[in-house]
Amino acid sequence: xxxxxxxxxNVHKIGPEIKIxxxxxxxxNASLFMVISAGLIILFLFLGxxxxxxxxxxxxxxxxxxxxxxxxxxxxxxxxxxxxxxPFIFSLFMFVLLCNMVGMLPYAFTVTSHIIITLIMAxxxxxxxxxxxxMKHGFKYLSIFVPSGVPTVLLPLITVIxxxxxxxxxxxxxxxxxxxxxxxxxxxKVFGGFVVSLGILGGWLPLSFxxxxxGLEILVAFLQAYVFAILTCIYLNDALNLHH
Amino acid sequence: xxxxxxxxTRLRIAKSKVKKDVLSESEKRGSFMxxxxxxxxxxxxxxxVGTIIGFILDSWFGTKPWLIIxxxxxxxxxxxxxVIRAANRMQKED
Numbered sequence: 001x002x003x004x005x006x007x008x009x010n011v012h013k014i015g016p017e018i019k020i021x022x023x024x025x026x027x028x029n030a031s032l033f034m035v036i037s038a039g040l041i042i043l044f045l046f047l048g049x050x051x052x053x054x055x056x057x058x059x060x061x062x063x064x065x066x067x068x069x070x071x072x073x074x075x076x077x078x079x080x081x082x083x084x085x086x087p088f089i090f091s092l093f094m095f096v097l098l099c100n101m102v103g104m105l106p107y108a109f110t111v112t113s114h115i116i117i118t119l120i121m122a123x124x125x126x127x128x129x130x131x132x133x134x135m136k137h138g139f140k141y142l143s144i145f146v147p148s149g150v151p152t153v154l155l156p157l158i159t160v161i162x163x164x165x166x167x168x169x170x171x172x173x174x175x176x177x178x179x180x181x182x183x184x185x186x187x188x189k190v191f192g193g194f195v196v197s198l199g200i201l202g203g204w205l206p207l208s209f210x211x212x213x214x215g216l217e218i219l220v221a222f223l224q225a226y227v228f229a230i231l232t233c234i235y236l237n238d239a240l241n242l243h244h
Numbered sequence: 245x246x247x248x249x250x251x252x253t254r255l256r257i258a259k260s261k262v263k264k265d266v267l268s269e270s271e272k273r274g275s276f277m278x279x280x281x282x283x284x285x286x287x288x289x290x291x292x293v294g295t296i297i298g299f300i301l302d303s304w305f306g307t308k309p310w311l312i313i314x315x316x317x318x319x320x321x322x323x324x325x326x327v328i329r330a331a332n333r334m335q336k337e338d
Contacts, residue, residue, distance in 0.1 A: 157318075164294045164315075164322035172289035172326070176282060227282065234333070 005189035009113055009182065030117070033109045037098040041091075066094070073230055078237035085236060088128075092121070093229035100181060100221030104214070112224075113181040115174060122174035125232050133239035144238060173231055180224050184217045279334065286330050287323040294319015 013026045048063025056064060070090045074082050082089075096112060103110025111117055133141040145162040146155065191213060194206035298315025302308055 160318055161322045161325060164297065164319050165290055165325050167297070168286075168290040168293040168319075168322060168326065171293055172285045175289060176285045179285070180281065 005186050005193065008109070008185060008189060011114070029109045030111055030114065033102060033111050034099065037095060037102050037111070040102070041094045041098055070229070073226075074233055077230060077233040079241060081240045082233065082236050089229055089232055089236075092125075092232060093225055096121075096177070096228050097222065097225035100225055101218070103181065103185065104218055104221060110181050110185055112177055113185055115178040118174035118178045119170065121228075122170035125173070125235065126170040129232075129235045129239045132236070133242075136240060137242050141239070141242065144242065169235060173228065177224050177228055180220055184213070184220055188213055188217060283327050283330055286326040290323035290326050291316065291319040294322060 011028050011030050013028055014032055015027050018025045018027070044059070045063055048059045051057075051060070053060060067090070070093055071086065074086055074089055078085075099111040102108050103113065133144075145159050145166065147158060147162065150158050188210060191206045191210045195203040195210065198206065294315045294317075295312060297319075298312035301315070302311045305311065
């Protein structure tokens with residue numbers, strides 16, 4: 001059994017090495033768990049929407065609850081203009097949630113504990129939101145960098161600060177998800193290691209901590225998926241409804 | 245067999261039970277931790293982005309230490325702006 005708490009984050013190849021035009025496209029355990037998460041989402045929603053009963057069974061009820069939850073989140077934060085982006089935010093929320101939750105299973109790999117994956121998602125959202133903003137408002141979109149009611153002397157300074165604040169969005173979005181997942185899983189592993197090294201006499205205390213931490217981690221897994229989705233909605237709201 | 249008044253009282257009792265345990269203690273603590281972490285990353289991310297911009301501009305213009313210092317402080321200001329905005333948003337949510 002691996003005693004290094006960081007070993008769980010190792011990415012290793014599964015199957016043959018695939019190289020296309022000098023880019024390593026081999027199938028890794030990260031890709032495997034992304035496929036598992038996506039497959040679980042598809043299976044769950046397929047089973048949930050297969051029979052459209054008037055009195056829903058459990059799986060249909062859960063999928064309808066998830067749908068309502070995301071729909072309400074979007075209409076609360078970004079308004080009715082954001083309706084066309086529902087599929088994107090729904091898939092984003094489900095993917096992050098399932099990646100986090102699948103990572104909670106023993107021996108599973110947590111995809112979202114790697115900054116490259118969360119950063120790519122955040123940069124994609126950032127670029128998409130910027131393009132949407134320019135498409136909706138043209139060059140008037142640049143006015144989000146110029147808050148109203150600022151004295152002319154301070155305007156260049158405030159604009160630079162606003163631009164840095166805007167550029168820091170994908171960084172804070174991705175670092176938050178990545179750091180939460182990585183810290184939580186490292187902590188679980190460290191406490192698990194204590195149980196083994198303290199043995200049957202002293203191992204009960206860290207074991208009880210481990211149980212409590214697992215509960216907390218499941219909460220964090222849900223909360224971070226929610227925060228990721230809701231911040232996407234907020235950024236979308238800034239792009240759609242220009243009111244500075 | 246079932247009279248509507250009986251059902252109504254049962255529903256009311258069930259509803260009052262649901263309302264009581266919305267958030268347990270550990271769940272509350274978890275969400276507080278999430279809030280604190282959220283504000284922390286907002287602050288640090290902006291400082292990091294500001295410093296990186298300063299570093300890149302420095303190597304473009306060859307003004308080695310100056311722009312990185314200026315942009316570090318601008319980044320810190322942007323981080324505080326982020327934190328204030330995030331805190332305002334949280335207050336609106338509650």
